[in-house]
Amino acid sequence: QVQLVESGGGEVQAGDSLRLSCAASGLSFTEYHMAWFRQTLGKEREFVEREFVAAISWGGATLYHDSVKGRFTISRDDAKATVFLQMNTLKPVDTAVYYCAASSYYTVSSLPNRYSDWGQGTQVTVSS
Numbered sequence: 001q002v003q004l005v006e007s008g009g010g011e012v013q014a015g016d017s018l019r020l021s022c023a024a025s026g027l028s029f030t031e032y033h034m035a036w037f038r039q040t041l042g043k044e045r046e047f048v049e050r051e052f053v054a055a056i057s058w059g060g061a062t063l064y065h066d067s068v069k070g071r072f073t074i075s076r077d078d079a080k081a082t083v084f085l086q087m088n089t090l091k092p093v094d095t096a097v098y099y100c101a102a103s104s105y106y107t108v109s110s111l112p113n114r115y116s117d118w119g120q121g122t123q124v125t126v127s128s
Contacts (some may be wrong), residue, residue: 009122022100029081038096057108
């Protein structure tokens, strides 16, 4: 059974940094692309569609959403079956629940439906 467990979320001020971690088990980690998505609450307090943040292929190639380029860095430690998201210069618009996801698709992708396994999420709150 695949398990993805996120940690590292919290409440910070604008301009601060956080490092998220996602520990994976139950899968051949080196054969999976890994990604981070985030989800926020809409005006009616409903969850909106998950937004792609960053992804890293099993070979180390990376993808980023334009809004986080230059601020966020995704990395992976295959020996520890863990993926990280270093988030610098955080902004209030980065406030969301951040999810780790795993994909065995033939190529790394920013599409949520390419990812078969998801963690439970970790809350990141950035105040101004």
